[in-house]
Amino acid sequence: MKNSSRAGKSTYTLVGQGSDMEGRLKSQSGVRIEGVFRGEIESAGEVVIGASGEAHSNIKGASIIVAGKVFGDLVTEGRVTLLENGHIVGNVDARTLVIAEGGVLNGETRMDQPLATVRDSRKKGAAPTGAEAG
Numbered sequence: 861m862k863n864s865s866r867a868g869k870s871t872y873t874l875v876g877q878g879s880d881m882e883g884r885l886k887s888q889s890g891v892r893i894e895g896v897f898r899g900e901i902e903s904a905g906e907v908v909i910g911a912s913g914e915a916h917s918n919i920k921g922a923s924i925i926v927a928g929k930v931f932g933d934l935v936t937e938g939r940v941t942l943l944e945n946g947h948i949v950g951n952v953d954a955r956t957l958v959i960a961e962g963g964v965l966n967g968e969t970r971m972d973q974p975l976a977t978v979r980d981s982r983k984k985g986a987a988p989t990g991a992e993a994g
Contacts, residue, residue, distance in 0.1 A: 873903075877912045891921070893928070911945060924954075926963075933967075 872890040875881055879895030890905035893913035900918055901907060907921035913928035923938035926946035933951045934940055940954040944962035951967045959965060 872905075872908075875913075877910075909946070918950075 872892045873885065873887045875885075875891075875893045875895045875897050877894040881895065882898040884900045885891060885897065885902070886900075887903045887905065889903070890907070891901060891903045892908045892910060893901075893915050894910040895912070896914045896916075898916040901915065901920070903921040905921065906923045906925065907919055908925045909915050909919075909928045909930055911927040914931075915929070916931045918932045918935075919930065920935045921938075922936065923940070924934050924936050925941045925943065926934075926948055927943040928945075929947045929949075931949045933953070934948065935953045937955055939956040939958060940952050942948060942957075942959045942963035942965060944960040946960075947964045947966075949966045951969070952965065953970045955971065957969055957971060
């Protein structure tokens with residue numbers, strides 16, 4: 861029997877504070893890391909590295925929030941949010957990148973527009989930039 865008060869809410873997979881895990885974590889819902897995780901993280905939902913969290917991982921998710929430490933590459937078609945005490949040592953590939961004052965990113969970033977968006981802007985008479993010309 862389905863509980864109607866839970867309808868539409870997803871359950872987070874949690875690696876709690878004080879935990880130390882290693883492996884491959886794949887989830888259809890959100891993931892929250894408050895302990896230490898080593899390995900690959902792939903989520904169809906949001907991935908949160910909490911203030912006490914540390915991920916030695918390449919991370920793929922619908923969106924990614926970093927308040928703790930990440931040592932690895934982040935990939936999302938959505939937004940990466942790096943909060944004021946967050947640290948990322950790795951590359952970021954995202955549609956949107958938000959870095960709060962005090963957040964630290966040591967790596968390269970890539971923020972490509974989908975090809976359809978570039979074509980739409982050309983149709984509207986916008987002058988192509990050097991990156992779009994070709």
